[in-house]
Each structure stands twice: as structure tokens, then as C-alpha cells.
Amino acid sequence: MQNVTQMLIYILTKPKYLLLLIASLIVYYIIFSNIALSSGPVVSQPMNVAYLTYLLTFTSAVLITVTVFLVNFNFANIKNDIYGSFSLVSTMLGGIVAGCGCQAPIIATIMYTLGLNTLSVSNVLYSVDNNQTLIFSLLILLNTFFIFYNTKQISSKCVIKNNSIYIKKRKHTGKK
Amino acid sequence: MAKASSAKKEFSDKIRMFKIISSVALVIGIIGILIGAYSLASISNLNLELNNVTSIIHNVSSSTQVSAAQTPQTLAGIDQPFNETQLGVINNAPLQYFEKAGMMYLNHSLVNEVGAQTVNVSAFYANGKPSVIYLGSITCIFCGENRWAMALALSRFGNFTALYKGYSSFGDGDVPTIYWSQDNYNISTLDTGAHYQSKYINFIAFEDTGPITGGFSLQPLSTIQQEVNATGNVTYENAFSLILKLNSFQGTPYTIWGDNQVGGADAIDFGNTTPTSASNLEIAHMTHAQILSEFAAPNDQFGWTEYAAADLYIAMLCPSINNAAPVCSLPAIKQIIAQNHYV
Numbered sequence: 249m250q251n252v253t254q255m256l257i258y259i260l261t262k263p264k265y266l267l268l269l270i271a272s273l274i275v276y277y278i279i280f281s282n283i284a285l286s287s288g289p290v291v292s293q294p295m296n297v298a299y300l301t302y303l304l305t306f307t308s309a310v311l312i313t314v315t316v317f318l319v320n321f322n323f324a325n326i327k328n329d330i331y332g333s334f335s336l337v338s339t340m341l342g343g344i345v346a347g348c349g350c351q352a353p354i355i356a357t358i359m360y361t362l363g364l365n366t367l368s369v370s371n372v373l374y375s376v377d378n379n380q381t382l383i384f385s386l387l388i389l390l391n392t393f394f395i396f397y398n399t400k401q402i403s404s405k406c407v408i409k410n411n412s413i414y415i416k417k418r419k420h421t422g423k424k
Numbered sequence: 425m426a427k428a429s430s431a432k433k434e435f436s437d438k439i440r441m442f443k444i445i446s447s448v449a450l451v452i453g454i455i456g457i458l459i460g461a462y463s464l465a466s467i468s469n470l471n472l473e474l475n476n477v478t479s480i481i482h483n484v485s486s487s488t489q490v491s492a493a494q495t496p497q498t499l500a501g502i503d504q505p506f507n508e509t510q511l512g513v514i515n516n517a518p519l520q521y522f523e524k525a526g527m528m529y530l531n532h533s534l535v536n537e538v539g540a541q542t543v544n545v546s547a548f549y550a551n552g553k554p555s556v557i558y559l560g561s562i563t564c565i566f567c568g569e570n571r572w573a574m575a576l577a578l579s580r581f582g583n584f585t586a587l588y589k590g591y592s593s594f595g596d597g598d599v600p601t602i603y604w605s606q607d608n609y610n611i612s613t614l615d616t617g618a619h620y621q622s623k624y625i626n627f628i629a630f631e632d633t634g635p636i637t638g639g640f641s642l643q644p645l646s647t648i649q650q651e652v653n654a655t656g657n658v659t660y661e662n663a664f665s666l667i668l669k670l671n672s673f674q675g676t677p678y679t680i681w682g683d684n685q686v687g688g689a690d691a692i693d694f695g696n697t698t699p700t701s702a703s704n705l706e707i708a709h710m711t712h713a714q715i716l717s718e719f720a721a722p723n724d725q726f727g728w729t730e731y732a733a734a735d736l737y738i739a740m741l742c743p744s745i746n747n748a749a750p751v752c753s754l755p756a757i758k759q760i761i762a763q764n765h766y767v
Contacts, residue, residue, distance in 0.1 A: 349564075349565075349596070349640050349675070350561070350564040350565060350566045350567065350596070350640055350675050350676050350677075351566065351674055351675035351676070351687070351688050352674060352675050353674045353675070353687075353688075356673070356674035356675065357674070360671060360672070365668070365671055366645060366667070366668045366669075366671050366672075366673050367644075367645050367646050367649075367668060369671075369673065369674075370644050370645035370646065370673065371644050371645075371646065373642075373675065374642065374643070374644040377640070377641075377642070
């Protein structure tokens with residue numbers, strides 16, 4: 249756990265990746281707010297959801313930054329890529345959930361397209377609207393898990409010494 | 425050989441990185457196009473310019489910080505009936521105001537957004553008359569704004585014998601509005617009906633209620649349907665069945681004006697400028713008396729926008745009554761009907 253934390257701090261404090269983090273934060277926030285505001289220009293949220301909004305965007309930005317680091321050092325496997333992509337998915341889902349108020353055109357359109365009728369769509373809207381905090385919390389937890397997983401992948405292959413990163417040598421078994 | 429292999433590996437890493445970044449960029453681009461296309465087709469998507477980072481961040485940041493300090497929270501006079509003078513502002517609104525506002529809408533001199541996507545449906549008839557059907561929530565901010573325009577529009581086809589002071593919920597703007605009847609604003613239930621009479625149309629109102637000191641709430645339509653059926657009013661049961669059958673409900677307010685179904689409010693009129701958050705609504709700082717005085721003598725964007733929003737509803741309704749009401753003869757209404765292809 250300590251290695252993972254140290255690795256995460258190392259990655260996020262590197263100028264290149266810090267810039268990427270900030271850029272990702274801005275881009276993801278724009279995506280989130282565009283989707284949320286597409287239901288109407290006025291968005292009212294209880295304070296707890298507001299803070300969860302910021303936390304969701306931040307964890308998504310951290311996740312994509314860590315994933316890019318992984319890919320850059322060629323440590324990433326398909327699982328890491330998928331987990332990294334979830335940063336965008338969670339942001340979009342968060343925007344859709346946040347925009348669920350008087351009107352919820354995005355969710356409703358998707359549900360009708362899937363063949364649900366009015367009563368079913370209404371039930372979905374009701375569930376989403378009444379569980380916004382829970383949904384945001386789940387998305388943040390997932391982001392956090394994927395950050396941990398991807399960072400662990402890096403820390404299993406690298407070590408930090410004197411503020412530089414070194415790839416761990418593979419142990420040779422002597423077998424040809 | 426080793427060098428070639430290493431170079432090949434490095435190249436494939438870069439390709440892989442490029443693919444990932446490209447995929448993310450493509451998805452972002454598609455989302456942006458979809459949202460942009462949706463915003464062109466809908467009045468409810470405003471100021472969504474992807475290059476205006478600062479304004480968007482500010483908009484959402486301030487809208488997510490609803491607080492007592494920014495939005496005055498009041499329920500002063502809730503459920504009180506309008507007095508005769510106040511009712512008169514709605515019932516006796518001069519036709520010339522509707523005409524002028526209609527012209528302002530047609531020549532794009534309104535600051536606030538006025539417009540609605542409509543879907544052509546078969547009008548609901550009861551007692552030999554076409555109907556206006558409304559499904560909303562007292563907690564909902566857009567319903568709160570929209571009822572003013574609805575009342576002005578409906579007053580051209582009949583008259584209200586009673587209207588009541590109301591508010592949207594604290595968590596949804598706390599905007600002063602009209603209630604069609606004395607609503608239960610502390611519990612979740614359904615109120616139906618309005619004190620309205622007309623020789624041209626029926627006005628069928630379904631108003632979901634919820635604790636007004638909370639946020640937006642709307643019961644599931646299955647629950648509302650049970651409550652409608654419990655009234656024993658066949659007209660209301662059939663009207664609600666029509667809403668369910670149309671499979672287009674996306675939220676509140678939801679209205680049907682003759683042959684035109686409208687999902688959402690037909691205007692965004694919370695003051696003299698388009699709002700960017702729930703914490704800077706001009707209307708939330710007004711009393712009912714002040715709002716009514718704006719309608720009695722409109723002289724700013726807020727007042728004219730509300731009349732223009734009413735004009736749209738009037739234009740939707742006129743064709744279903746063969747333009748029988750005097751308001752349907754207004755030049756502005758005729759032009760709006762033609763421009764928007766209302767049937």
C-alpha cells in the first residue's frame with residue numbers, strides 16, 4: 249500500500265503528468281457539465297452531491313493519468329486499458345445522473361430506445377433521481393479501485409530511488 | 425537484430441499510445457457532436473460552448489452551491505388564493521400584449537429563450553372539446569416558471585375562478601409560481617384539477633406534490649396512475665392513459681395542447697437574462713405581487729418573454745378549435761402557427 253501511494257504521488261508530481269492531470273481534470277469537467285446541463289441550464293444539487301461531483305471528476309482525471317503512465321512505460325495490459333477507459337465512462341455516467349432533475353432527456357431517450365415503456369422509464373428516472381448520492385459514490389469507488397490496481401501494476405515493475413524511477417530487473421532462473 | 429526488435433517494440437508502443445489517445449479523443453468528439461446537435465434542436469441546452477471553459481465551470485460550480493445566503497428561501501403566502509385583482513391580471517390580460525410579445529418572438533428581439541419541440545399527437549377530447557393536459561410537480565423549477573405562461577395562455581380560452589400562490593421546492597430554486605389548486609406541499613401525493621372554465625377546451629391538470637422544503641421530487645408514474653384511478657374520474661383516467669401510451673415522457677412539465685405534445689417548458693424565463701445557475705434567479709427574489717405587476721404592465725424581458733411563451737401555447741391550441749377564440753385571429757399568432765407548423 250505504501251509503495252502504491254508513493255508511486256501515485258511520484259507520477260502525479262512529475263511535471264508532464266501533472267499537466268496531464270490538470271488537462272484531464274478540465275476536459276472531464278467540461279464533459280460532465282455539458283452532459284449535466286443538457287437537461288436544462290439550471291442545475292440544483294444538494295451539497296453532498298456537489299462535492300461528489302468534484303471528487304468524481306478528480307478521480308477520473310487521476311485514473312487516466314496513471315493509465316497513460318502505464319502505457320508510456322509499456323507496462324499496461326488490456327485490463328489496465330479497460331480500467332483506464334472507465335475514467336471517461338464514469339464521468340459521462342456522472343453527468344447523466346447529475347442532469348436527472350425535472351427533465352432527464354438523455355436517460356429517457358436511451359430507455360425508450362431500448363424498448364421500455366413510459367411506466368418503466370419513469371421507474372428508472374425515479375430510481376436514478378433518488379439514488380444520486382449512492383451512484384456517485386459507487387462511481388468514485390470504482391475509479392479509486394482502478395487507480396489502485398493500475399498503480400500497483402506500475403509499482404510491481406518499478407521502484408523509486410532518489411526521485412527517479414527504475415524498472416525492476418527480472419530474476420533469471422538459469423533455465424534456457 | 426536486438427536493435428531492430430527494440431525499435432519495433434518502441435514503435436508499437438507509440439502506436440498503442442496513439443490508438444488509446446485517439447479513441448478517447450474520438451469518444452469525446454462524438455459526445456460533443458451529439459450534445460451540440462441536441463442543443464441545436466432543443467431550447468433547454470444553453471451556453472454549451474466547449475471552448476468557453478471558464479463560463480461552463482463557473483456555471484456548474486455556482487449551480488451546485490445552492491445555499492440560503494444566495495437563494496432566499498420563503499414560502500410566504502403559499503396556497504393563498506389570488507384576490508380578484510390578481511386573478512384579473514391573468515384573466516383580463518390585454519390581447520395587445522400577446523400580439524406585441526408574439527412579434528418580439530418572431531423578430532428575435534427576446535433575450536430569453538422561447539421555443540419548444542413538439543410532437544404531433546391526436547387531441548384528447550372530452551365533453552366534445554379538445555383538451556390541454558398538464559403533468560407536473562410543485563417541487564419542479566421548470567414547472568414553476570412554466571405555469572405563469574400556461575395561465576396566461578389558458579386565460580385566452582376561458583377563465584380561472586381561482587388560482588393559488590405557490591413555490592417550487594427549496595432545493596429547486598424556490599421560485600414563486602401558481603398552483604392550480606390548494607396543493608399539499610408537505611407530503612407526496614397527487615392533486616388533480618383546476619378552477620378553470622372554458623367553452624372551447626378542457627384543462628386537465630395532474631400535479632404531483634412533495635415536501636416543498638426538500639428538492640425536486642416526482643413519484644413514479646405507476647404510483648401516480650394508481651392515485652388517478654382512485655379519483656374515479658374517468659376523464660382523468662383516460663387522459664393519464666394517453667400520457668402513458670405516447671411513450672415520450674421525459675420529465676416535467678409535460679403538456680399536451682390540442683394536437684401538440686410538449687416535453688418540457690416552452691421558455692426559460694427566470695428574469696431579464698438567461699440564468700446560468702439556480703443561485704442567481706431574479707424571479708426567486710420577486711414576490712407574487714411583483715410578478716403580477718410585470719404581467720399587468722410588461723416593460724422588460726421577463727414580462728414580454730412570459731407573454732411570448734403563452735403565445736406559443738396559444739398557437740399550438742388554436743388549430744384544434746378551428747381558431748374559434750378571438751386570440752387566434754391575432755397576426756402574431758397566425759404567423760407563429762405558420763412558422764412552427766402547428767396543426
